[in-house]
Amino acid sequence: MLILHEYAASGNCYKIRLAAALSGTPIERRDYDILKGETRTETFLANVNANGRIPVLQDGGRFLPESNAAAFYIAEGTGLIPADPFDRADMLRWMFWEQYNHEPNIATVRFWMGWVGEENLSDLQRAMLPGKRAGGDAALKLMDEHLANRDWFVGNGPSVADICLYAYTHVAEEGGFELAPWQAVRAWIARVEGLKGYIPITA
């Protein structure tokens, strides 16, 4: 049985739960309160992830950090990973793009607004906020343009790229990003939510 070490409200953890749900893979969940530092304890650092972060997917005695790698692992051998080599690399392209251009903007601002609280931001975080808002808007715009004439990020069906991008996109408004202008993104969100086996982030 795969074990997911997680903090449930994290979009990164949700990616793995959604990949498991859509591929029919059973997982066991272990929750850590990141706000109480439960992923920075000596035991966690020594046994689960030396990087002090969740999610980590455990398979027997092996531990796999990094949400997108774990979602990929769960989806291996299912239709959520394209068979064509170029499409497979193109799926990874969107997943790397998500970690570099999307998550550090959209997920970070959501965390700052919803968990840290705007009034508690440091001066540096406050100074970084406009750049992160612009970066998040640019990411949503790029997604919207890409989806203007296709249903899914890669090929003709849903892949792990859609799962990884959906996780923080569909809750972007919690960070103050607007989804209303991005019609193609909203239609794609509805398509993801219509997939057989779909579970919401609160499940």
Added chain:
Amino acid sequence: MLILHEYAASGNCYKIRLAAALSGTPIERRDYDILKGETRTETFLANVNANGRIPVLQDGGRFLPESNAAAFYIAEGTGLIPADPFDRADMLRWMFWEQYNHEPNIATVRFWMGWVGEENLSDLQRAMLPGKRAGGDAALKLMDEHLANRDWFVGNGPSVADICLYAYTHVAEEGGFELAPWQAVRAWIARVEGLKGYIPITA
């Protein structure tokens, strides 16, 4: 013939050249001067990458942005990608970690110091510098601990994870990061440089 759209001094572009060299894959190179905005022209945005960034790997009429995805694509079917599914996902784990924890610190500071110039940094960049230095040092420390009792990041041989992490690690000192304290990292750098087919970033 694969075509690499690149800026040669970029470590992200070098990853792809190194993956091609180590796997014996011929590529054709097209250079763009990022400092002159050559990846932000209308033609580039419309035909090569709507995200306005290099590297982009072209295979026939298809374009693949994101350095780590392109290195993965070039290495598909070679020994640089582990056959074991867990190892393959673990390789991707290090590549996602590189894009989130390593590149935004080590590569960005190298670019700020060596290309932008410390005297030309904006106030915000200057304020972000200590955090990026600390983040880069933490990344090097994590690598050093991981490599303390193994030769390669994943499994028993070099993989795309080593290529992607090597690219900016071996030039980290250009950003002012010290490699001297990290003995295991330095030994691993020497191992990468001893691989059959290895080419330097200046090649």
